[in-house]
Amino acid sequence: MALQLFNTLTRKVEKFTPLDPEGRRVGMYCCGPTVHDFAHIGNFRTFVFTDLLRRYLEFRGYDVLHVMNITDVEDKIIKRVQQRHTTLREFTGKYEAEFLADFDALQCKRPHLLPRATEHIPEIVALIEKLVARGIAYQAADGSVYFSIEKYRGCGCQYGHLVNLNFDGMRVGERVASDEYEKEAVADFALWKKRVPEDGEVFWPSPWGEGRPGWHIECSAMSMKHLGESFDLHLGGEDLMFPHHEDEIAQSEGALKYPPGRRFVEHWMHGSHLLVEGKKMSKSLGNFFTLRDLLGKGFSGREIRHLLLKAHYRAQFNFTLDGLAGERASLARLDECVGKLRELADEVVVPPEQGLLMAFTKAMDDDLNVSAAWGAVFEWVTETNRKLAANQLTKPQAAAALEAWNRVDEVFGLGTAKTDAVPAEVQALVEARQAARKAKDFKRSDEARDQLKALGWVVEDTPKGPRVKRL
RNA sequence: GGCGGAGUAGCCAAGUGGUAAGGCAGGGCUCUGCAAAAGCCCCAUUCGUCGGUUCGAUUCCGACCUCCGCCUCCA
Numbered sequence: 286m287a288l289q290l291f292n293t294l295t296r297k298v299e300k301f302t303p304l305d306p307e308g309r310r311v312g313m314y315c316c317g318p319t320v321h322d323f324a325h326i327g328n329f330r331t332f333v334f335t336d337l338l339r340r341y342l343e344f345r346g347y348d349v350l351h352v353m354n355i356t357d358v359e360d361k362i363i364k365r366v367q368q369r370h371t372t373l374r375e376f377t378g379k380y381e382a383e384f385l386a387d388f389d390a391l392q393c394k395r396p397h398l399l400p401r402a403t404e405h406i407p408e409i410v411a412l413i414e415k416l417v418a419r420g421i422a423y424q425a426a427d428g429s430v431y432f433s434i435e436k437y438r439g440c441g442c443q444y445g446h447l448v449n450l451n452f453d454g455m456r457v458g459e460r461v462a463s464d465e466y467e468k469e470a471v472a473d474f475a476l477w478k479k480r481v482p483e484d485g486e487v488f489w490p491s492p493w494g495e496g497r498p499g500w501h502i503e504c505s506a507m508s509m510k511h512l513g514e515s516f517d518l519h520l521g522g523e524d525l526m527f528p529h530h531e532d533e534i535a536q537s538e539g540a541l542k543y544p545p546g547r548r549f550v551e552h553w554m555h556g557s558h559l560l561v562e563g564k565k566m567s568k569s570l571g572n573f574f575t576l577r578d579l580l581g582k583g584f585s586g587r588e589i590r591h592l593l594l595k596a597h598y599r600a601q602f603n604f605t606l607d608g609l610a611g612e613r614a615s616l617a618r619l620d621e622c623v624g625k626l627r628e629l630a631d632e633v634v635v636p637p638e639q640g641l642l643m644a645f646t647k648a649m650d651d652d653l654n655v656s657a658a659w660g661a662v663f664e665w666v667t668e669t670n671r672k673l674a675a676n677q678l679t680k681p682q683a684a685a686a687l688e689a690w691n692r693v694d695e696v697f698g699l700g701t702a703k704t705d706a707v708p709a710e711v712q713a714l715v716e717a718r719q720a721a722r723k724a725k726d727f728k729r730s731d732e733a734r735d736q737l738k739a740l741g742w743v744v745e746d747t748p749k750g751p752r753v754k755r756l
Numbered sequence: 757g758g759c760g761g762a763g764u765a766g767c768c769a770a771g772u773g774g775u776a777a778g779g780c781a782g783g784g785c786u787c788u789g790c791a792a793a794a795g796c797c798c799c800a801u802u803c804g805u806c807g808g809u810u811c812g813a814u815u816c817c818g819a820c821c822u823c824c825g826c827c828u829c830c831a
Binding site: 296315316317318319324325327328329330331332334359360361448449471472474500521522523524525526527528529532555556557558559560565595596597599600601602603605607608610611612613614615617618621625648654655656657659660661662663664667670671673674722725727730731734743744745746747748752754756 | 758759760761762767768769770771777778779780781786787788789790791792793794795796824825826827828829830831
């Protein structure tokens with residue numbers, strides 16, 4: 286079976302075929318963060334999803350070029366730069382660094398390229414010039430340059446690939462009515478925003494005067510620069526379908542005349558939103574977790590990653606602290622099994638056991654069915670534990686099983702749990718307890734166990750002697 | 757109002773026109789001096805409701821109920 290992925294363009298699960306004639310190289314663009322604040326756990330759901338897809342493509346043998354933009358100029362950013370009396374670079378640099386630290390904590394592979402909008406102004410201007418030259422973009426009386434959806438459609442292009450748009454049925458709400466710009470049509474969107482006093486020092490020169498890029502144009506300019514005018518995959522959160530991605534398609538396909546059968550992006554994928562405690566995240570409800578909030582509650586990036594990877598990317602997922610705590614036990618079961626295999630397998634190098642890999646691949650090929658994939662992993666855990674308990678696993682068999690898990694984990698990216706170094710005080714208590722047990726002084730040995738527990742360690746007696754684990 | 761998604765055990769969740777994966781919690785057992793966040797085993801005659809098609813439906817069709825998301829800030 287081949288890899289199949291849902292495509293928002295067709296609303297169907299389709300066989301994934303790269304544009305590369307050799308079928309090897311894959312260009313993948315993900316809409317990255319707007320660096321105006323700490324990213325929250327909902328944002329990271331999307332980034333963990335894109336990381337999962339990239340890793341699975343690599344597992345399937347593709348040579349992936351992963352590009353993720355950093356939006357470092359935008360209304361909210363400019364407002365905060367003014368409020369804090371700082372510079373754009375200093376402000377966005379801080380949140381970009383924080384974002385990447387969180388990204389790393391969640392064990393996401395760094396994209397190969399992290400282009401910043403402010404470093405692509407010439408490409409953005411060039412793209413807008415093409416649109417102006419084709420008559421699809423116009424400079425309004427307010428000095429800003431807008432994209433004309435009417436003109437675009439007049440060129441034979443379709444607006445509304447990703448969502449079924451019904452302009453008449455749309456609620457033209459307060460947000461549209463309150464728009465301060467002087468557009469020809471309400472649906473037109475800004476490509477270049479004319480400099481206003483509130484922008485402070487944030488502006489660049491352009492053929493239309495000083496100003497800054499609109500929100501959508503950066504992604505068209507940067508994705509095409511780094512991945513070519515047509516590329517394979519474009520990902521983002523579901524909220525980006527409209528208007529952001531729709532407008533990206535319009536800008537790109539409006540600026541370049543694509544030959545029949547070619548288009549800006551072959552395959553669009555969107556991750557569903559995360560709910561927190563049953564509700565959409567919002568600051569007023571206080572259900573707004575940043576990664577550091579959760580790390581502060583004692584959860585690890587690895588545990589959070591594991592929880593985010595349990596849900597299918599297109600399914601709405603309810604994030605709860607209880608759920609996170611529950612997953613800890615599940616992950617521990619897996620770690621325990623892998624740890625035992627590691628002990629037994631030693632350094633033996635053998636090819637991976639096929640059973641787990643086949644079940645895993647079958648599940649993941651089906652639009653990244655992680656639930657089925659985890660099902661396969663845990664069936665394998667139970668089976669492996671059974672053999673382990675019965676002493677039925679030889680060293681090469683354990684090594685093969687471990688190798689299979691390692692391949693799977695190249696995709697899940699959980700790695701090994703960080704084992705805390707055992708402090709001398711704890712080690713001394715373990716030894717004292719063991720000595721008391723040998724002397725059959727169980728009162729003393731139980732006291733030692735209680736003391737260990739108070740220090741946050743749990744002791745387990747195994748055939749190989751006592752073992753301590755962090756509580 | 758328009759568009760889209762979802763309802764499967766206490767909770768999370770996969771799946772199929774032929775009789776329900778997996779995880780958490782719970783129960784039993786094993787190991788143990790006792791234990792264990794160690795291991796094994798058990799745990800839905802039933803898949804929102806009502807009809808229809810069918811030898812057979814949770815799976816297909818129709819209606820209804822409920823929940824959620826998007827509709828120009830948003831991952």
